[in-house]
Amino acid sequence: MYKYIISKRSLATLRETVAPKEYGGRFIVTLIPGDGVGKEVTDSVLSIFAAENVPVDFETVDISGNDAADKVNAAVESLQRNKIGLKGLLHTGAAGETDHGSFNVALRKRLDVYANVAHFKSLPGVQTRIPNVDLVVIRENTEGEFSGLEHESVQGVVESLKIVTRAKTERIARFAFDYAKRHGRKHVTAIHKANIMKLGDGLFRNTVAEIGAAEYKDIETSAMIVDNASMQAVAKPHQFDVMVTPSMYGTILGNIGAGLIGGPGLVAGANYGREYAVFEPGSRHVGLDIQGQNVANPTAMILSATLMLDHLGLTRHAERISNAVHEVIAEGQTTTRDIGGSASTTEFTKAVIGKLASAQ
Template sequence: MLRNCFIKSRRSLATAAFKEQLLPKKYGGRYTVTLIPGDGIGQEITSSVRKIFSSENIPIDFEEIDAENNVSKAVESLKRNKVGLKGIWHTSADQSGHGSLNVALRKELDVYANVALFKSFDGVKTKIPNVDLVIIRENTEGEYSGLEHESVPGVVESLRIVTRAKSERVARFAFDFAVKNNRKSVTAVHKANIMKLGDGLFKNTVAEVGAAEYPEIESKSIIVDNASMQAVAKPHQFDILVTPNMYGAILGNIGSALVGSPGLVPGANFGREYAVFEPGSRHVGLDIGGKDIANPTAMILSSALMLRHLGLNEYADRISRATREVIAEGKKTTRDIGGSSKTSEFTEAIIEKLKTY
């Protein structure tokens, strides 16, 4: 009993200190937040957020950064402001293109924990109703580290690094998230039956952190291919999935299909000093950019997560409620979820809904 009280006390103190580190300074009662629209549909969906924030008189000033494939500008702004709202940068599969700017940003800021929320919407028809799943993925090592080279012509070596330290901190983040959000279980996703050292280290570290520090949260594990099948067939068995980098990307796309669209998934990235909020399903939407047909819900709800992070809970609750109610009514929804409205029309519908509260 005393040990559990000590763990909870230490946990609450650590959480308070962590939160203080991540919050930007307030000037004149207002926060300055870095805004990075990104590529594809980025300008349109961040414009939706701007319009909603303006209509609600939310005390946020955006410092918009046009990175132009230059991560350093975005990093400089984020280091100054501590909190950012971001669209997705496009990464070409062409070998002559640049590496992932998204990965570079996360590594530079060490925002190691990506959180994506997959929750069903009233008014969106899906095969499986009432999905409520969280995927927390390690953001800074593993397959997406970009450590690869051609050792001899025709032979490419890609290094997949897994460390105890980084596995431990993302595991602790996942269990902390479970405690704060009344979640009951954390399941580590792995392929330790084949990659016994790397994935074995990740799997075992998650189990050790859970057993030692979070006895009230059920700790489980599952092989990634089975996790993919189970997520499609019986997603309700999962509460929080904590994963290495690439497994989280794959399962996140499955989660997007479960709830009806990648345009419905909010997300965030957290580190020791910085927090960057972005859609949880990382689709750029190059093919529909500039056509005023994108679904801005993921960005709007990501901005609501940002507001909660800043302690502006009332604004966050109003925006989340209005967005979900407009979708449930089905009169002004975008084509990806069965409607025919434009991005701008959907946004105006949310603004009008907010006026009724």
């Protein structure tokens, strides 16, 4: 059994499929709890899945400790076996804080899960300054500023290489347009800095425009410079529908999107490739400052897990859990402190399980 993550069209246009492992009616999924509050929010998912009798068994790989780099290899091997993963965020310190690069980037590049999708949509029950936000950021995961190619050519001079290729830009552009078509969206905006980086970002902007004009005439295509897009997203977010971006710009706009709808604890996310799919919160906040306090909002991780269930074809479970989460938030009686409540992670989880039980 498998489910297409992109509409079925010719192989020449790089449409991807993922075939998850299923044994005896149950799926085996790789679980990477992550750092910070990762274990707390993935434990929330485990509790909800158990209460809902979801036919998913997790193979857990904990990437932490002094041998974390070796565990990345174990995580990659697990994902290669299982095809599908649920992942918390992994902490990457600044220069001098850690002696390794980003494990998040390493996993994406090694598995070639090239398309990151995050949907920023206002939730009933969460008070924000701008209501009715509904925009999608689709980010290229494997090149751009996050290519990881840096060196010190001479002492005190560092060169950091930004890689942009036509092939990978065409791939992410088609993914974004296909996503728009599948979800009834009408407008794709390419985010760039081609006024300064005329070759690299110029290639990205022009390639997206060419793909749109040639293959997706029913979808409006535009382009916007990243600094202007950041301002416009804060001031007038309703003008955006789907934004397609190189790696770093997507991270920036994703954090803006999280701020618009109430914080990083609310944003689900997914990473797709030809062979693998990895689901994780859509905003890059590990939560080291609240680790171990049982106050983290598990909504982003739970909703990421429902995206995974939908991807596996377990649509009924996905709908029930997603509905239960949204009902608890809308009622506002058992919400976490990041969105104005006082409930703990555990209390929020129990409230979701209670909603599921009452909806039987």
